Amino acid sequence: MSEIEDLMLDKLKLLYEYQFKQFDHAKAQSARLDDKASKYLTFASLLVAILSIIAKSYIVETETLKFWSFSTCVVALIFFSFIQISLVIRHLFACMKITKVAKLSSDKAMQSYFKTNDISVIYDGLSEDLGESINKYENSNEEKVKELETAYSHMVQGGYILILLMIFIIFDVIAKYV
DSSP states (O other), rough: OHHHHHHHHHHHHHHHHHHHHHHHHOOOOOOHHHHHHHHHHHHHHHHHHHHHHHHHHHIIIIIIOTTSSSSHHHHHHHHHHHHHHHHHHHHHHHHHOOOOOOOOSSSSHHHHHHSOOHHHHHHHHHHHHHHHHHHHHHHHHHHHHHHHHHHOOOHHHHHHHHHHHHHHHHHHHHHHHO
């Protein structure tokens, strides 16, 4: 091999290694986004359980609800909280949906490709394949980030509703004993 061919091979090898690191980074980012979504989902599930307990005490165990009482406001806020948490859960599941990403081939055609081509051609071809896989992961990750951001904004709005809910529960308890 001449010095120019060695230099070209080193460049292609460097490109391949760079693409491989980018591929690993995109793949790890996807896993981190899925992990974050599952943690948010755990928190949302906990909120559903807490709201269910509160709803049971206000809807099932209350004898009569007076129209325009604090209890009625509490029931309405519970309803809005469930809607808000449902929106959060919907976006979290959309984030965690399984997406089809490209993978590198390992079949007999790839083995034949390795045997019949020069190493510089192999590095170049693998770099292109990795580039396609990286693009698919990045597109998938962009969608996941959008869904997580939307879920987070719904979570913040739900937090405001829950604060109002707690305030109205306190007022309702005070009103019942006054």
